Amino acid sequence: MGTMWGHRSRRAALACALLSAALGGGQAQAQTETAVAKAITLRPLSIVKLRDLEFGNLIAGPAAGTVTIDADDDSRSTTGGVGAAGGAPQAAQFYTYGGPRQFIYVTRGPLPVLTRAGGGATMNVSQLTLNGATFRYLDDAGILDLRVGGQLNVGANQMAGEYSGSFTITVTYF
Known part of the structure; x- marks a missing residue:
C-alpha cells in the first residue's frame, strides 16, 4: 500500500505543478467580487390633506338646487x-x-x-366623488394625488352665511 499512496501523491504533485505553471508560474492568483446587501422598509401608509373641498360663493334663489364640484378638474x-357668485371652488x-406601486x-x-x-x-352634501377608482395603485414613487369632489344641496332661499362641515377619507393598503 505504501507504493500505491506514493504513486498517487506523485500524480497529485505533478497535477499541482502543471496547474501552477498554467496559472503563471508559482504566483497565487485571487479575484474579488462585490455584492450589495439590500433591505426595503415601507413607510406606513399615510394621507395628508393639501386643501379642502370648496363649493365657493353661492346665491340661493327661491327654488332649491345643487352645486357640484368635479373631482377631476x-x-x-x-x-x-x-347661482355661482365667485369664490374659489x-x-x-x-x-x-x-x-x-402599492395597491390601495x-x-x-x-x-x-x-x-x-x-x-x-x-346644507347636506349628497355625494362625494373621487378622481378615480376606489381600488388603485400608488405610482412608482409610492404617491397618489387623491381628489374629492361633491354635490351640495342648497335649499330654496337658503339662509346667508358661511357653512362648513367635515368628512373623512380612509386609505387602506394591501
Missing part, C-alpha cells in the same frame, strides 16, 4: 335656483404615501352636513 356647476386634495382602497366616512356659522341652518 375643479369645475363647478349649478342646478335649480342656485375646488375639489379637496390629499396626497397618500406608501410603497411603490379608498373609502369615505358619512356624508357631511354643513352647518352655518352661528347656527340657524344646514
Whole structure:
C-alpha cells in the first residue's frame, strides 16, 4: 500500500505543478467580487390633506338646487335656483404615501352636513366623488394625488352665511 499512496501523491504533485505553471508560474492568483446587501422598509401608509373641498360663493334663489364640484378638474356647476357668485371652488386634495406601486382602497366616512356659522341652518352634501377608482395603485414613487369632489344641496332661499362641515377619507393598503 505504501507504493500505491506514493504513486498517487506523485500524480497529485505533478497535477499541482502543471496547474501552477498554467496559472503563471508559482504566483497565487485571487479575484474579488462585490455584492450589495439590500433591505426595503415601507413607510406606513399615510394621507395628508393639501386643501379642502370648496363649493365657493353661492346665491340661493327661491327654488332649491345643487352645486357640484368635479373631482377631476375643479369645475363647478349649478342646478335649480342656485347661482355661482365667485369664490374659489375646488375639489379637496390629499396626497397618500406608501410603497411603490402599492395597491390601495379608498373609502369615505358619512356624508357631511354643513352647518352655518352661528347656527340657524344646514346644507347636506349628497355625494362625494373621487378622481378615480376606489381600488388603485400608488405610482412608482409610492404617491397618489387623491381628489374629492361633491354635490351640495342648497335649499330654496337658503339662509346667508358661511357653512362648513367635515368628512373623512380612509386609505387602506394591501
